[in-house]
Amino acid sequence: MQSYLNVLATPGAWRFLAPALVARLPYAMMQIGILLLVQWSTGSYGAAGVASAAAAISQAVVGPQTGRLADRYGQPRVLLPQVTVHALALGTLLALAASHASAPLLVLTAGLAGASVPQVGAMVRARWSYLLGGSGRLGTAFAVESITDELTFTLAPVLLVLLSTGFTPVVALLVALVLILAGTVVFATVRIGAPEPMPVKVRSTRGVLRLRGVAVLALGFLAMGSVFGSMQVGITSFTAQLGVPAVAGPVYAAFSGASVVGGLLYGAVRWRVSAATRLAWGLGLLAAATSALMFAGTVPLLFGAAALAGLVIAPVIITGYTLIEGLTPAEVRTEAFTWLTGAIGLGLATGASVAGQLVDRFGPTLAFVVPPLMTGLVTLLILLRLPSLRPEPEPVTAGAGPMTAQGVTRG
Secondary structure (H helix, E strand, O other), rough: OOHHHHOOOOOOOHHHHHHHHHHOOOOHHHHHHHHHHHHHOOOOOOHHHHHHHHHHHHHHHHHHHHHHHHHOOHHHHHHHHHHHHHHHHHHHHHHHOOOOOOOHHHHOOOOOOOOOOHHHHHHHHHHHHHOOOOOOHHHHHHHHHHHHHHHHHHHHHHHHHHHHHHHHHHHHHHHHHHHHHHHHHHHHHHOOOOOOOOOEEEEOOHHHHHHEEEEEHHHHHHHHHHHHHHHHHHHHHHHOOOOOHHHHHHHHHHHHHHHHHHHHHHOOOOOOOOHHHHHHHHHHHHHHHHHHHHHOOHHHHHHHHHHHHHHHHHHHHHHHHHHHHHHOOOHHHHHHHHHHHHHHHHHHHHHHHHHHHHHHHHOHHHHHHHHHHHHHHHHHHHHHHHHHHHHHHOOOOOOOOOOOOOOEEEO
């Protein structure tokens, strides 16, 4: 625990961590919140699912672009306009839902709300990288972030459901809007740890995704996102089939709680094995662990299998963020972090969609095929591309001007 205390004692860290936590809590409420809101407004689960997917996909696509802007112009100059647009988009969505507007209009507005979500989580990681880069404490800092993510994704849905059932989904997302607005504005005004703006040009239409190892890691994070999405559908449908639908929440809480424990243990260890090798082993273990879900025919076994999967997933996510920090230049690091964050969101939507189709056609157990299949395939990819996940020394050409590795030049 001393390693965590040392990281949290970094001068000024709590000044940006506290508002970031407030801003990130609604992030975990957004997808399921839009699902509940649109279903409440239209009475259609189909329209609700499309609106939720639109928010997730637009966020995954636009998020990295806002990360790029933050790298070039600084976090405050991006966050403040972005949170303003998000407040307008989400506020409009709430007003439209309350007036029972048409489903296509709700889907379009949900996409705008998702696209404008402030990428505070990626920017916090960029601050840790700026403050602790090159030190042994950075891995522990990323463990803190992974644990924070798990806590928000455990607490936020509970808060959302309580507000939605006690009042309406409009009230629930209005609370989320207030939290994200207040948290983001305060976070943006705290300059401690914020990287200096570094204008760059990336020689590719796909930008940072063309850098060494980034696309491979993004696919790995997409697979991990599919674990979250398919498990949510699988656990919900399976417990309903068993006649105990109320158990779904505690089972998923066991998954999240075990992930927190796994992240704490992983972040406290001084690893001698390379991060690339740890990622390959971790994904392989995750594929094996999630396979147990297919054979969990009772509630106790389901609890055990979910906890086993949770123990593994946080260490894999921590390792991925550690790798991306070492593979990308500081000039584009926020954008790189947002690609991974967006990949998880996209994977979550994809996993939930595929698992939902399998449940409708073949029953709840088939939803649990998605996690080991996706993580197993990406494990093979990681093993094949393992050398690309190890940083190369920056080439130096005699007589050449200033340049950075991976095709990124200062502009």
